[in-house]
Amino acid sequence: MSDRLYQPSDPAAAFQPHDHRHCSSAALDAAEARLARQGARLTPVRRRTLEILLESHRAMGAYEVLDRLAAEGFGRQPPVAYRALEFLVSHGLAHRLQRLNAFAACLNPGHDHNPAFLICRSCDRVAEAEAAPVRAVLSDVAAAAGFRVERATIEALGLCASCAAEGAA
């Protein structure tokens, strides 16, 4: 029962066993607080969508989410999932992973809303890492070309510590 606590500020934790019920409900609480502040509504579909994403540290495709929603009595057409996902993304509660055409719950809403993503190619789990220093360098490189960076996609594919320890190639 005394599993280690998930600390969103520690990306390594996402790849290791942790008290997932805790990290999941913490994110849900943070989400509710955040939306209340913004005056936005966490309706049943939206809430359920977030819960589904929170069940794992993996990224899920929109249709995978849709299947789950449909099975639970929500609509079964693509816009149902896309709308809920888009709402979550635009309110900082989830992220879209360009490389995977997929979505993942934000594990630390209210902190760094444009993290770098670490995607393990072996276990498929996704962690968020502090992107500020990376962005800073990118902005410098771009500035040298007279380019002003507004948004940046930073996604790393590789091997997480757990999988490396287990001897994954």
Added chain:
Amino acid sequence: MSDRLYQPSDPAAAFQPHDHRHCSSAALDAAEARLARQGARLTPVRRRTLEILLESHRAMGAYEVLDRLAAEGFGRQPPVAYRALEFLVSHGLAHRLQRLNAFAACLNPGHDHNPAFLICRSCDRVAEAEAAPVRAVLSDVAAAAGFRVERATIEALGLCASCAAEGAA
């Protein structure tokens, strides 16, 4: 006639007027040399695909390329374009832009094969920037989480110098 020369090492140039015939044919020459070294063949479809990408500094969707190829007597089914594009990408002659689901010619084959991309949201042109320093920081950040980066997608969306000068918002 004496337009300024395009220097692939200077990303700003991609966004400015330059002797595009030169930068295009230079890339084509470099491509041929490179493939010869690798023992790969630049067949007609592949060559034409590269030329099409080289016509602009923009990224093109696979179907946009396909339309052009079909109009010129090549096959008109998706795999025709996807195969040629995949060949170019895997041989370092073109890049795929995750954010746009599109492809752009590599303007400096044989140099930095995993650049950062600067995508102007106003003129849609794409430049390649030196990604090494950015990757270095990203690897450090990831290493702190025990994650080993193998490949990284780094794409910046923003405003290029030319568009900023023209007063684009």
Added chain:
DNA sequence: AGCTGAACGTAATGCTATAACAAATCCTTG
């Protein structure tokens, strides 16, 4: 109760990408 705007549901469609297979071409090697 009646109004209004947000949210939800469905149908239809478009865009992106790949699997599977057949025909043509190239490159050996005898």
Added chain:
DNA sequence: CAAGGATTTGTTATAGCATTACGTTCAGCT
């Protein structure tokens, strides 16, 4: 040169991702 294997091109079909358009429902307000 002929035979055989590998590569390339082409086609059909289908899978996977995403959006447009439109009607209905529902919360919140007057």
